[in-house]
Amino acid sequence: MLVNKEIEVLPSSDYEDFSNGWEAIASKFISIATWEIGAATVQDWSKSLQPGQIVLDVGCGFGGPYTKALINKGIKICGIDASKTLIQEYQNRFPDVIVKCEAAEHSPFFGREFDGILSVGLIFLLSHDDQILVLQKMANALKEGGKLLFSSPYQICDWDDLSTGRKSISLGKEMYVSVLQKHGLILIDEDTDEGENHYFNFQKMDAL
Numbered sequence: 001m002l003v004n005k006e007i008e009v010l011p012s013s014d015y016e017d018f019s020n021g022w023e024a025i026a027s028k029f030i031s032i033a034t035w036e037i038g039a040a041t042v043q044d045w046s047k048s049l050q051p052g053q054i055v056l057d058v059g060c061g062f063g064g065p066y067t068k069a070l071i072n073k074g075i076k077i078c079g080i081d082a083s084k085t086l087i088q089e090y091q092n093r094f095p096d097v098i099v100k101c102e103a104a105e106h107s108p109f110f111g112r113e114f115d116g117i118l119s120v121g122l123i124f125l126l127s128h129d130d131q132i133l134v135l136q137k138m139a140n141a142l143k144e145g146g147k148l149l150f151s152s153p154y155q156i157c158d159w160d161d162l163s164t165g166r167k168s169i170s171l172g173k174e175m176y177v178s179v180l181q182k183h184g185l186i187l188i189d190e191d192t193d194e195g196e197n198h199y200f201n202f203q204k205m206d207a208l
């Protein structure tokens with residue numbers, strides 16, 4: 001059982017910024033982010049989840065355009081994000097959600113098990129090796145039958161992130177499938193939202 005009060009919301013004073021530029025623009029992001037892009041895709045994904053099931057949102061920001069709908073459905077969310085400002089804002093908006101300011105690369109949350117794992121707008125911010133590391137951690141933290149939805153372009157490419165100016169990298173569909181297959185996940189669906197963001201929907205197969 002996860003109890004919110006067990007979780008420290010703010011990082012200690014020796015906060016190390018692993019947010020790939022997002023902490024620096026967090027206040028601006030909070031003030032301008034009013035869009036609904038991606039909400040329908042996540043809602044569609046959540047149709048297979050039941051009330052009471054637990055979803056880990058990796059790189060949760062201050063709550064995505066999809067967060068309220070998941071909560072209204074009775075899904076229990078745990079969120080991690082490396083920006084302390086965004087995590088504080090998340091906790092202000094959704095006081096009952098368990099959130100923690102920590103880097104996906106080091107998060108102890110991956111020691112737990114989840115019915116679903118969601119990661120919108122994060123994977124491609126990480127280096128090649130950290131993408132593989134975090135995807136492996138996600139795969140291991142999924143229950144059998146659990147679903148993983150994450151966004152990244154399907155083609156191998158790199159570009160400068162419009163918000164932060166930092167380099168983003170997609171390893172491409174083939175690599176994502178290959179990494180996750182080794183951990184028992186298969187690609188069951190793909191989607192592209194109204195903002196042209198591509199999503200991969202994987203499921204962890206039951207062990208034989």
Ligand SMILES: C[S@@+](CC[C@H](N)C(=O)[O-])C[C@H]1O[C@@H](n2cnc3c(N)ncnc32)[C@H](O)[C@@H]1O
Nearest residue numbers: 019022059060061064081082083103104120121
């Ligand atoms: C494009 S935003 C997406 C936020 C949210 N998922 C949404 O859809 O609104 C990317 C998020 O990833 C977070 N982030 C960046 N690097 C991270 C890391 N290494 N570990 C955890 N979160 C990270 C940023 O702080 C930011 O909140």
